[in-house]
Amino acid sequence: MSLSILAVDDSKTMRDMIALTLNAAGMTTTLAEDGVHWVDTLEAMDPPDAIISDINMPRLDGFGFIEAVRAREAFKGTPILVLTTESGADLKARARSAGASGWIVKPFDPEKLVRALKMVAG
Amino acid sequence: MTDQLDPLAEIKASFFIECDELLEALQDGLETMDSPERSAETINVVFRAVHSIKGGAGAFGLNDLVNFAHCYESVLDNVRSGLLEPDTDIMRTFFQAGDILQDLVRLSRDELPIEPSLTAATLTDLEALLSDEVEETVEFAPLVLSFDLDEDFGLDDVAPMPAQHSFTFQASAELYASGNEPAKLFRALTELGTVTCTPDLTKLPNLGALANAECFIPWHISVDTDRTFEDVLEVFDFVDGLCTIKQITPQTDAPLPLIDLPDVASAAEPVDPAPDHIEEPADVKPAEQPSTEPDGKKVAAPKATVRVDVDRIDRLVNLVGELVINQSMLSQSIVSAQASNSTEVDAGLEEFMRLTRDIQDSVMMIRA
Structure with missing residues (x-):
């Protein structure tokens, strides 16, 4: 069964790269350029198998988005991978505190991203 | 194209x-x-x-x-x-x-x-x-504490041989809270080779000390693979900081004779515990190189060891695990029945718990 992935990143280039990678791996990808819209509609949607989130985004950053997702009962068990160029320990600690499941640094290795998603959501 | x-x-x-x-x-x-x-x-x-x-x-x-x-x-x-x-x-x-x-x-x-x-x-x-502050090192990585692998096998001209990488894996409560599941990580390891996962039940506390959100049981994991330990660690890359990994140092590279271990029930002779080779948690640091002779050859410290059928060790560990659980249940029952007003019962129970802990420690040292 195809994994459904929601990827949130303000960079079109990154969204395209993620879609290219995940679609090639047979996953179904939903793309969003920021988390605000998705926070509004989370209640009405079925949780995806996993979520990928950037950190530096306009309007609502990745930390806020992850906290908002985790605040929904239906999404408490949804794996959330942070995908960002950042690698500072303090930022990782914040992401972990917000509820992130894991952290992958950009530029990402497509094979590694797919493997991580299969591992947390498969 | x-x-x-x-x-x-x-x-x-x-x-x-x-x-x-x-x-x-x-x-x-x-x-x-x-x-x-x-x-x-x-x-x-x-x-x-x-x-x-x-x-x-x-x-x-x-x-x-x-x-x-x-x-x-x-x-x-x-x-x-x-x-x-x-x-x-x-x-x-x-x-x-x-x-x-x-x-x-x-x-x-x-x-x-x-x-x-x-x-x-x-x-x-x-x-x-840029400010003078030093950029922080990545400390979200799994705590890999020892890379004391002896790579000098004199096999430079031979193709890489399968190796066994052994380590302990301890999940934090946050690992579960963040939507991760250790079983999926273990399953990913099977892509690298043959994997053996054994829970260390000796770390299970008394029933009264159990807490729902806490993770008490570490896992002993062995991966038989021709890949490096770094490849094995890569599986845990994205959950770094949510778990602790401690490599178990190989004790010897020389084949030793297999000897019979007496049945557990009849084992009355005291056994000197083998040294525990699991390092204590410390800062992330690069591999510590083995000591070398002046000519550059690595020196392996001689160590008296015996080889024992793993099934027998497993049986012993399982029996001790059951003993620990029974001891916990008995302690809980005594407390619940308010039977511990007696000083003799208290002293006996305390001694029983102490002996159980000693047996746990000794048995787990055999595995390590």
């Missing part, structure tokens, strides 16, 4: 179009930063523009662009976090950096050479603006 049919080439072309938009946002943001209308969000916009260019450039291996954007972004991050207050000179440097970023994007798009002189002076100015 032409570039038009190559999805990656299409994304790269799209990246440069996005760069134009980001550079425009950068320029507008810098002008606002240099005016009374400046706000925190303005700085965020400027930061994100540089950050996004860096992120996309990294995906296509445009290293000159990445390196310059990274330095520029670091200074902007200091402004964003209040460590740096931009004055007229700093704003001038920011505008220059914006112009150079534009040049770098253009040269990268046109696949033209980038001379170091283009960025050198402004890079120096930017680096001078």
Whole structure:
């Protein structure tokens, strides 16, 4: 069964790269350029198998988005991978505190991203 | 195949179009930063523009662009976090950096050479603006505490042999709370080779001390594979900080004779516990090299050991696990029945618990 992935990143280039990678791996990808819209509609949607989130985004950053997702009962068990160029320990600690499941640094290795998603959501 | 049919080439072309938009946002943001209308969000916009260019450039291996954007972004991050207050000179440097970023994007798009002189002076100015604080090392990585692998097997001319990598895995409560599941990590290990996972039940506390959200049981994991230990660790990369991994140092590289272990029930002779080779948690550090002789040959410390059928060890560990659980239940029953008013019962129970712990420790040392 195809994994459904929601990827949130303000960079079109990154969204395209993620879609290219995940679609090639047979996953179904939903793309969003920021988390605000998705926070509004989370209640009405079925949780995806996993979520990928950037950190530096306009309007609502990745930390806020992850906290908002985790605040929904239906999404408490949804794996959330942070995908960002950042690698500072303090930022990782914040992401972990917000509820992130894991952290992958950009530029990402497509094979590694797919493997991580299969591992947390498969 | 032409570039038009190559999805990656299409994304790269799209990246440069996005760069134009980001550079425009950068320029507008810098002008606002240099005016009374400046706000925190303005700085965020400027930061994100540089950050996004860096992120996309990294995906296509445009290293000159990445390196310059990274330095520029670091200074902007200091402004964003209040460590740096931009004055007229700093704003001038920011505008220059914006112009150079534009040049770098253009040269990268046109696949033209980038001379170091283009960025050198402004890079120096930017680096001078970075605070003196030392960039933090990544400490979210799994705590790998010992790389004491003896690689000198005299097999330089022979193809890599399968090795057994053994380590303990301790999940934190946060690992579960963040939607992760150790079983999936273990399953991923099976792609590397044959995996054996054994829970260490000796760490199970008394029933009264059990807490729902806590993780008490570490796992002993062995992976038989021709891959390196670093390859094994890579499986845990993205959950670094949510678990602790301690490598178990191989004790010997010489085959030893297999001897029979007496049945557990009849084992009355005291046995000297083998030394525990699991290092205590410490800071992440690189591999510690084995000691060497003056001629460079590695020296293996001689150690008296015996080989025992793993099934027998497993049986012993399982029996001790059951003993521990029964001891916990008995202790709980005594407390519940309020039978511990007797000093003799208290003393006997305490001694029983002490002996159980000693047996646990001794048995687990055999496994380690």
